Amino acid sequence: GAGVSQSPSNKVTEKGKDVELRCDPISGHTALYWYRQSLGQGLEFLIYFQGNSAPDKSGLPSDRFSAERTGGSVSTLTIQRTQQEDSAVYLCASSDRTSGRTWGYEQYFGPGTRLTVT
């Protein structure tokens, strides 16, 4: 079946502009994650949605970052007043917490959105 998809694949924006990044998780997956992949920094957790529970926003680097997940499916990550240090690849992942396994909940990653702030 279809995997996690993200759009756009590339986004170039001017410093100070707002951007929205979209993630379509695998159908039926209840958990959705956003990570940021910066050059030489590895992957950094941003936010986690699980079903109808309140999201875990502990990884968001500043209040310029926010995310929504509508209807338990599609998610949008919004960055307001972008800064050059926001340039990175933003990855979305989803997992199926209802798999019944007591371990695993493998996360399936999307192709990412490469954001460049000029």
Added chain:
Amino acid sequence: AQRVTQPEKLLSVFKGAPVELKCNYSYSGSPELFWYVQYSRQRLQLLLRHISRESIKGFTADLNKGETSFHLKKPFAQEEDSAMYYCALRNSSGSARQLTFGSGTQLTVLP
């Protein structure tokens, strides 16, 4: 706080040589450890996890709680193993399910 350290940013080996990608972690609880791989122009994907004790594509990794390590090994590297490898940790209990990643090691297998 949990942390994953991959000390080597770059690693080059010749085809057929053994390869070991190092991963150390710090975590006070009982962690789940994973290796993820990202081949050129492909998305990040799970390679293996410690709990399943599996060998994938000839790679193995043993969790050493005494040394807090989860090194990835392969006895005979192949050119198609060239990729970016990330070690990751997750809390095995509680509600936090996100992964904590290391900074990654770029493996190049030379012909």
